[in-house]
Amino acid sequence: MQVALRPKSPLKVGRSRLVQQSPYWAKVKTRQGWKAMAFDTDIRPAAVSYRLSQGPNDLLILCRETGPDSFIAYVPYGPRLEPAEEDQGVFLESLSETLREFLPPECLCIRYDLPWESPWARDENRYNDRGNWMGPPDDHVREMRMNFNTQHGKLRKAPGNNLPSHTLFLDLKKNREEILQNMKPKTRYNIRLAGRRGIRVRNAGPEDLPVWQDLYMQTAARNGITPHPVHFFETALQAKDEGTRVIFLLAHDSQEYVAGLFLVLSAGRATYLYGASSSSRRNKMGTYALQWKAIELAQNAGCGEYDLFGVSPVASPSHPLYGLYRFKKGFGGSLFHRQGCWDYPLDEEKYLTYRAMDIHCPGFHRS
Secondary structure, X not given: OEEEEEEEOHHXXXXXXXXXXXXXXXXXXXXXXXXXXXXXXXXXOOOOOEEOOOOOOEEEEEEEEEEOOEEEEEEOOOOOOEEOHHHXXXXXXXXXXXXXXXXXXXXXXXXXXXXEEOHHHHOHHHEOOOXXXXXXXXXXXXXXXXXXXXXXXXXXXXXXXXXXXXXXXXXXXXXXHHHXXXXXXXXXXXXXXXXXXXXXXXXXXXXXXXXXXXXXXXXXXXXXXXXXXXXXXXXXXXXXXXXXXXEEEEEEOOOOEEEEEEEEEXXXXXXXXXXXXXXXXXXXXXXXXXXXXXXXXXHHOOOOEXXXXXXXXXXXXOOOOHHHHHHHHOOOOXXXXXXXXXXXXXXXXXXXXXXXXXXXXXXXXXX
C-alpha cells in the first residue's frame, strides 16, 4: 500500500463532523501555541477497501515542542480515511513513512488520536453476561493486532488518550418527544425540575468568560484535574470559520450562575466540547437544563447527531469517568468506543524517553 500526500493550507481543510479535523480547530490550536499542517490524502492502489464517512480525505496535523530539540506531530481524531480493519496498521505505517518526508528530523513520533471504532467493541467475547463491554485487552495484544502485516511493527498504543476515546452519540433526527422518551426517567424529571427551580439558560459571550472560569475552576478542583487558563477557552470563542459554529451557554437562577458549556456545530454534528458547574446549588439541576437547551439548539441548526464527548469505557463505579457516564447515559444515546491514541516512533531513542515521561503525566482520558 502507498499513501500519497499533497500539502495544503490548514485553513483549506474540508468540512468534517470531526471538528478537530477542521479549519476552525487549526485556528484554535494555532492560537494555543501549536503549529498546524494539512494534506490531501490518497491511498494507492485504489482497490484497497476503506470508507470515508467524516468528510473529504484531508488530514490536519498539529506540531508542538516536547523539549529543546524535539517535538511530536499530533493528529487529532484523524485520519478521516478508515481502511478495512485488516489494512489499518499497514495504512498507518505507510502514512507515517510518507509523512516523515514532510517533518523535520527533530520530530520524535507521530501520534494518531484515532476516530475509528475499536475492533474489540465488535467482539462478542469482550462483553459480559449482562451485555456490558469489558473494554479492550492489554496493550500488547492490541499492538499485535494493529501491527499485523506491517513491515516494521512499530505502532505502539500510547499511554493515554488526548481526546475522549469513549463517547455517547445521541440521535437528533428523532423529534423532541421521542428524545425525551428515550431518556432515563430521572433525567426527564431533572430537566423539568430545573425549570421549576428557576433555572434559565442564556447565550453567553467573551465578556462572560470570568463567570465560566470560576465554574470551571470549581469543576477542576472537584475532579482533581489541572485547569486550563481562561485564554484556552477564549481562543475557542475568538476563532471563526464559516463551516463551524460555537455556542457558549450559561445556566443561572435569580441569584447566581450554576453551570456552563461550549457546544460546537460542524457538518451536521453537534459536539459537547467543554462543561463546568458550580460545587454549590447542584440541586438546581442546571447541567440538565443546559443539555436540553443544547439538544434544542443543535436540532434547530439541522444537526443529526450529538456527540456527548467523553464517558467511561465501561459502566464501572470504580472508573474516574463513571460519573460522566451515568449523567450522560441518562440522556439516551449509543456508546461508541474509539481506538484512542497510537504512536509511530520516528526517533526510537527520543521516543522512549518521551514515552517514559508521558506515562507519569496526569491525564483525564487514560483508558
